[in-house]
Amino acid sequence: MKHNSVSAIINLVEPWEQLEPLTTNRPVGTLPFGGRYRLIDFPLSSVTNAGIQNAMIISPRSGRSVADHLRSGNDWNLDTIRGGLFNFPYNDLSLIAPQKKETLVHHYYDNTILFLKRSNSEYTVIMGTRNICNIDLRALLRYHQERDNPVTTVYKSIDAKDSDPDTTVLQLTDNGMATAILPAASKNVVPNDNGKFAKSLNIYMMSTVDLIDILKEANERGDLISLENLMLQAVMQHSANAFEYTGYYANIHDIESYYDSSMSILEEDNFRSLFYSQRRIYTKVKNEIPTFFAKSSHVKGSLCGTGGYIEGKIDHSVIFRNVFINRKSQIKDSVIMQGTRIGAGTKVENAIIDKNVVIGPNLQLKGTPENPLVIGKGKRIFQQTEVSNE
Numbered sequence: 001m002k003h004n005s006v007s008a009i010i011n012l013v014e015p016w017e018q019l020e021p022l023t024t025n026r027p028v029g030t031l032p033f034g035g036r037y038r039l040i041d042f043p044l045s046s047v048t049n050a051g052i053q054n055a056m057i058i059s060p061r062s063g064r065s066v067a068d069h070l071r072s073g074n075d076w077n078l079d080t081i082r083g084g085l086f087n088f089p090y091n092d093l094s095l096i097a098p099q100k101k102e103t104l105v106h107h108y109y110d111n112t113i114l115f116l117k118r119s120n121s122e123y124t125v126i127m128g129t130r131n132i133c134n135i136d137l138r139a140l141l142r143y144h145q146e147r148d149n150p151v152t153t154v155y156k157s158i159d160a161k162d163s164d165p166d167t168t169v170l171q172l173t174d175n176g177m178a179t180a181i182l183p184a185a186s187k188n189v190v191p192n193d194n195g196k197f198a199k200s201l202n203i204y205m206m207s208t209v210d211l212i213d214i215l216k217e218a219n220e221r222g223d224l225i226s227l228e229n230l231m232l233q234a235v236m237q238h239s240a241n242a243f244e245y246t247g248y249y250a251n252i253h254d255i256e257s258y259y260d261s262s263m264s265i266l267e268e269d270n271f272r273s274l275f276y277s278q279r280r281i282y283t284k285v286k287n288e289i290p291t292f293f294a295k296s297s298h299v300k301g302s303l304c305g306t307g308g309y310i311e312g313k314i315d316h317s318v319i320f321r322n323v324f325i326n327r328k329s330q331i332k333d334s335v336i337m338q339g340t341r342i343g344a345g346t347k348v349e350n351a352i353i354d355k356n357v358v359i360g361p362n363l364q365l366k367g368t369p370e371n372p373l374v375i376g377k378g379k380r381i382f383q384q385t386e387v388s389n390e
Contacts, residue, residue, distance in 0.1 A: 005123060006121055007052065010057050010127050011129075013027075013058055015028075016060075019255060021354070027066065033132070034274075034275070035319065042281060044070075046137050054115075055085050063089030063090075075283065106220065113219075122207065124207075128228065130252045131203075133201060133245055134247055134277055135245050144206075151231075154244075155201060156245050163197055166185075168202075169197045169200065172242055173239075176242055177241065178239065218230055247277065262318050296328075305321035305338070306322075308321065309325070312326060315330075317331050318336070320340075321339075323342075336353050337354050340353050343360045348366075352373070355378070357380075360382035
């Protein structure tokens with residue numbers, strides 16, 4: 001890929017309500033995943049692996065957790081003299097006061113337009129974070145250049161029976177063009193002959209000049225709609241090339257999907273497909289010692305981050321950095337995030353425990369695969385009654 005031929009926009013303004021309390025104080029893009037990563041690491045790594053050096057991050061709120069994770073962008077080689085990483089916060093329209101919206105009505109996309117003009121790029125790729133994949137953006141660019149349509153979008157073939165009503169699906173013509181992106185529950189959406197849906201990955205590539213024109217027109221009309229909805233309109237208006245992604249994929253849209261995706265990464269084929277392909281996944285570097293496993297520990301089929309101390313039993317779970325699991329405790333089919341402390345004799349099963357939680361000894365924390373128990377960030381639980389109130 002030629003220097004500065006492509007710029008990237010990573011859009012963190014995504015639906016977050018169904019992921020509460022995990023998204024109470026963070027956007028979907030900074031949700032921890034896979035023992036040491038955040039969801040934003042996957043599109044950022046795709047950008048880095050393609051040699052893209054201009055990336056804009058559209059953050060929904062203050063962006064504190066985004067800035068803390070990304071810092072200068074050095075871990076993704078985005079702290080270059082030319083280009084770099086640009087973070088633009090406060091873009092979630094649902095959180096903007098009515099008085100502020102009046103001033104934004106013809107200027108909502110001004111920052112994006114300015115970024116694109118200064119990037120001097122020929123093409124722009126737009127990506128979200130709730131669809132986890134490891135896509136080759138160089139291949140996507142070649143695919144786009146070889147075809148005449150102004151927009152290229154990306155999809156993953158999934159079994160129709162595995163979709164939910166909110167799954168967004170590409171309507172494909174016989175020659176493989178996308179004419180619309182609609183919810184799977186729409187009456188106009190039907191599976192192909194193999195019972196498959198073309199699941200949208202919310203990734204788009206187009207000419208930077210064309211994208212600037214779309215954003216300027218939205219400003220002129222006073223359309224206060226999200227960038228994602230603008231892209232849906234662009235696909236419907238122009239038709240789009242449809243690029244099929246065939247690697248590991250997971251969609252994060254609610255608590256159950258986050259839990260299922262976290263458990264799926266424990267399967268070796270999925271883990272290797274996502275993390276050990278030719279395209280590396282990068283994240284914020286922390287120089288920590290390895291996790292210490294005491295003689296009393298017993299760990300099976302699990303993923304453990306660095307800096308932890310394990311005395312208890314872990315079975316088929318994702319354990320993040322700096323987690324302390326005390327003696328005679330049992331963790332099964334669970335996600336334990338960074339900085340959590342589990343007391344002696346406590347049993348945790350089918351649970352998602354957010355960062356910096358402290359759980360006392362001899363407690364029972366149990367959910368189900370369909371309805372995992374969620375403990376919010378920074379909670380302190382020392383009584384069994386406090387668990388039932390969660």
